[in-house]
Amino acid sequence: MSALQTSALVKRYGGILVTDNVSLDIRPGELHAIIGPNGAGKTTLINQLSGELASNSGAIHFNGEDVTGLRIDQRARRGLLRSYQITSIFEPFTVRENATLAALGAREHGFRFWQPLLGRRDLAQQADEALAACGLAALSETLAGDLAYGQRRQLELAMALAARPRFLLLDEPMAGMSAQESQAVVRMLAGLKGQYAILLIEHDMDAVFALADRISVLVYGKVIFTGTPDEIRDHPEVKAVYLGEEGIEA
Numbered sequence: 001m002s003a004l005q006t007s008a009l010v011k012r013y014g015g016i017l018v019t020d021n022v023s024l025d026i027r028p029g030e031l032h033a034i035i036g037p038n039g040a041g042k043t044t045l046i047n048q049l050s051g052e053l054a055s056n057s058g059a060i061h062f063n064g065e066d067v068t069g070l071r072i073d074q075r076a077r078r079g080l081l082r083s084y085q086i087t088s089i090f091e092p093f094t095v096r097e098n099a100t101l102a103a104l105g106a107r108e109h110g111f112r113f114w115q116p117l118l119g120r121r122d123l124a125q126q127a128d129e130a131l132a133a134c135g136l137a138a139l140s141e142t143l144a145g146d147l148a149y150g151q152r153r154q155l156e157l158a159m160a161l162a163a164r165p166r167f168l169l170l171d172e173p174m175a176g177m178s179a180q181e182s183q184a185v186v187r188m189l190a191g192l193k194g195q196y197a198i199l200l201i202e203h204d205m206d207a208v209f210a211l212a213d214r215i216s217v218l219v220y221g222k223v224i225f226t227g228t229p230d231e232i233r234d235h236p237e238v239k240a241v242y243l244g245e246e247g248i249e250a
């Protein structure tokens with residue numbers, strides 16, 4: 001059974017077909033990357049998968065269940081989780097408090113239990129494990145508002161991990177990071193590989209080709225090819241449309 005499957009998924013803005021009958025089949029434990037030129041519809045697709053955007057037609061199945069009509073929180077509670085943008089970080093709280101809240105967030109409701117929450121060992125442990133995996137253990141007691149840009153992005157990832165995903169949606173996790181920070185994220189994702197399926201959208205081709213089991217190429221909202229990194233490198237249409245005439249160095 002697929003971990004995540006989309007069938008003829010469509011998103012339209014007015015007359016523009018931004019997601020054009022996308023059918024993806026992501027296997028359990030697979031790291032699947034989506035690449036494509038700017039404006040190809042990658043973020044739109046991930047928004048449809050997370051539940052932020054309703055689709056005009058088509059279906060999304062998560063572990064065999066039809067989740068097409070489910071809200072974002074209902075999908076998150078099933079373990080289909082997205083690493084959010086910086087706005088979801090609570091700046092006056094410490095790194096550990098943010099991760100602990102995230103550990104709670106996917107499964108339970110509200111912030112009423114904030115104080116008892118900090119004493120919940122299970123959540124604290126999930127938070128600490130996620131922070132360690134993302135290289136943030138030493139910054140646990142730092143206020144999130146004091147983190148550098150790359151560290152905030154690492155915290156976003158840690159918050160997604162703390163929620164114990166069954167499937168992780170990552171939208172450009174390396175964007176704006178230094179080369180060193182990107183390499184740290186690549187190592188982190190390489191360490192997570194196989195534990196659950198990951199859908200990665202990323203412009204850093206070195207990272208994509210180092211990490212992905214399979215890659216789908218999206219052009220004008222359409223998946224023009226899905227294959228292994230080697231198959232993508234050698235595919236004439238992909239080279240012409242996306243990678244440039246010279247392709248990507250092996």
Ligand SMILES: Nc1ncnc2c1ncn2[C@@H]1O[C@H](COP(=O)(O)OP(=O)(O)OP(=O)(O)O)[C@@H](O)[C@H]1O
Binds near residue numbers: 018037
């Ligand atoms: N709310 C919206 N209303 C109208 N058009 C939109 C809306 N959101 C996105 N689009 C259009 O849909 C297309 C796909 O956008 P999207 O952001 O999904 O592409 P992308 O592949 O993620 O691009 P990038 O690589 O630059 O992040 C673009 O042409 C964009 O202008």
